[in-house]
Amino acid sequence: MSVSFQEQWAILLLVFVLGLILGMALLASPKWKRRYREEVTRREEIEAENKQLRRDSGEMDSLRSAAARDEARRSETRDADLRRSDLRNDEVRNDEVRRGHVGDDDLRRDEAHRSELRDKDVRDDEAAPNDDAARRAEADRRLDERRLEEERRDEADRRRAAERPGPL
Secondary structure, eight states: OOOOHHHHHHHHHHHHHHHHHHHHHHHTSHHHHHHHHHHHHHHHHHHHHHHHHHHHHHHHHHHHHHHHHHHHHHHHHHHHHHHHHHHHHHHHHHHHHHHTOOOHHHHHHHHHHHHHHHHHHHHHHHHHHHHHHHHHHHHHHHHHHHHHHHHHHHHHHHHHHHHSOOOO
16 A cells, blocks of 8 residues: 555645644643743833832932032032131131140140041041942842842742653
């Protein structure tokens, strides 16, 4: 019983069509639909979080530049105030020295007080960048948490795929 060439092509075409139909039927099962919807939901959550992080990053950049401008302004006014204060103190000290009311202890105390004020200004200036660093650290921590959560989900998906029986 010999099969003709045209019958062989017809059989191959029917097997191909049967494979397509079976494949579509298997992919249309609720399991795949549920996984697809979960993946779409997860992707939308990640995109929303990325959008929020970009917005936060832009806000931090603007805050950083505003802090830099404010720092420059503070530095200029602080320097001017110190110069005026030094001039006033020098004038007062000169007057007191002329009158004979000032001793070495008073001069040391004035110098200690002036250096204490300068140290306080430096500490205040160092505190402002630390606030910005804390915001950046918080954003990095949230990003790390999101990545860790994604890795956990991927690992759970891999375990479920490994537990699922393969095609026969």
